[in-house]
Amino acid sequence: MLVVATRVKARIESSCARLGVPYPWWIPAWSTAASASIAAAALIQRHALPPALLALAAVLAYGHLAMWTLSGRMLLPWMDALLVAAAVLVLLAHPVRADIAPCLLTVAAAEVAATSRPRVALVAAALGCAIPIGAGLAGQLEGAPVYAVGVLLGIQVGITLRWQIRALAAERTSRVTERDQAALAERQRIAREVHDVVGHSLSITLLHVTGARHALQTDGDLAEAIEALTDAERIGRSAMTDIRRSVGLLPANQPSTQPLPDLEQIPTLVEHTRGAGVQVHYEQSGDLGAIDATRGLGLYRIAQESLANIVKHAPGSTASIGLHIGETIRLTVRNTLPKGKPDRRAKHDGAGLEGIAVRAAQLGGTLTTRPCDDGHWAIEVSAPLDQPVPGGRPAPLGCPFRTAAS
Numbered sequence: 001m002l003v004v005a006t007r008v009k010a011r012i013e014s015s016c017a018r019l020g021v022p023y024p025w026w027i028p029a030w031s032t033a034a035s036a037s038i039a040a041a042a043l044i045q046r047h048a049l050p051p052a053l054l055a056l057a058a059v060l061a062y063g064h065l066a067m068w069t070l071s072g073r074m075l076l077p078w079m080d081a082l083l084v085a086a087a088v089l090v091l092l093a094h095p096v097r098a099d100i101a102p103c104l105l106t107v108a109a110a111e112v113a114a115t116s117r118p119r120v121a122l123v124a125a126a127l128g129c130a131i132p133i134g135a136g137l138a139g140q141l142e143g144a145p146v147y148a149v150g151v152l153l154g155i156q157v158g159i160t161l162r163w164q165i166r167a168l169a170a171e172r173t174s175r176v177t178e179r180d181q182a183a184l185a186e187r188q189r190i191a192r193e194v195h196d197v198v199g200h201s202l203s204i205t206l207l208h209v210t211g212a213r214h215a216l217q218t219d220g221d222l223a224e225a226i227e228a229l230t231d232a233e234r235i236g237r238s239a240m241t242d243i244r245r246s247v248g249l250l251p252a253n254q255p256s257t258q259p260l261p262d263l264e265q266i267p268t269l270v271e272h273t274r275g276a277g278v279q280v281h282y283e284q285s286g287d288l289g290a291i292d293a294t295r296g297l298g299l300y301r302i303a304q305e306s307l308a309n310i311v312k313h314a315p316g317s318t319a320s321i322g323l324h325i326g327e328t329i330r331l332t333v334r335n336t337l338p339k340g341k342p343d344r345r346a347k348h349d350g351a352g353l354e355g356i357a358v359r360a361a362q363l364g365g366t367l368t369t370r371p372c373d374d375g376h377w378a379i380e381v382s383a384p385l386d387q388p389v390p391g392g393r394p395a396p397l398g399c400p401f402r403t404a405a406s
Contacts, residue, residue, distance in 0.1 A: 113158025286325025
């Protein structure tokens with residue numbers, strides 16, 4: 001019995017999918033069972049009729065069910081409604097007391113309204129009301145207005161069910177879209193993390209490798225070259241650890257015990273950059289504990305990307321980082337511009353400044369960046385201490401900014 005029920009369920013679902021009716025299997029099954037039961041009761045009420053008339057009414061009432069049983073295909077709802085209307089007309093030609101035959105029109109009207117366009121549902125409603133009212137005027141049906149109201153109720157139920165299904169489909173589509181957007185946002189976040197880590201670590205590593213090559217080529221200082229290569233190896237290994245942690249490559253049963261970097265790691269970041277030959281001055285004021293770990297990570301990545309940009313676009317310059325925490329958070333990164341040629345970051349090539357702008361927007365802050373009159377390139381991020389509203393957009397680049405030289 002269970003196997004038969006499973007096969008019937010699968011066949012109903014297949015038929016609904018072929019017809020384009022987005023309903024669960026039990027809805028058409030229940031509707032068909034109700035229609036078949038009402039038709040059987042109406043035929044029993046007319047058991048004294050000639051067999052030919054009973055057979056004709058049965059064929060019209062059960063035609064859609066017979067076709068589905070034999071071919072596995074459902075009739076279009078309006079075609080099914082026409083067959084039911086014809087069966088009711090045959091049955092009403094031989095009236096009985098407390099006639100149940102017009103109730104077939106209620107079920108048929110509900111099916112049409114639940115599966116067809118509003119115009120088709122209105123036509124079905126008009127036809128379903130006209131049949132009992134006409135039979136009542138001809139003296140063949142008592143209580144015709146009650147049957148007409150039943151048809152209207154069936155139309156109302158069908159329309160309600162149709163809109164509920166459409167709302168459910170829209171909600172499912174919306175959830176799929178939200179899930180895709182969340183996955184895209186997560187991929188972008190991981191990409192920014194990897195970009196920041198790789199960009200900074202590669203810049204510092206290349207400086208160490210360059211220093212080692214210079215030491216070997218100029219004075220053959222093997223100890224200095226080994227020290228530079230050792231620092232490059234250490235920074236590279238640290239970067240690989242950060243990348244694995246960012247993309248979640250660690251096994252689920254072996255969670256990472258190392259926290260992500262925060263504001264307290266900025267001095268270490270400055271020391272690594274300084275060890276690669278870039279003169280960096282760091283100044284910090286305010287309570288670091290007032291900033292949570294997530295916002296601290298964002299500010300750390302901004303400082304990291306800014307230093308990587310300095311190494312890439314302005315090698316040999318001096319730089320300074322200022323972090324001031326008061327009523328607002330202000331992170332300032334400045335560096336001297338190479339004499340005789342502008343900083344290439346003004347062209348906004350690459351993804352560095354764009355990534356900084358995105359992170360600043362996520363903090364609920366604003367980004368200001370441009371060359372200054374005193375020969376420095378400056379980046380300033382200002383953000384509130386409280387949590388920002390999610391979904392902030394990056395501020396436009398190139399806003400005017402002036403400050404005194406560090």
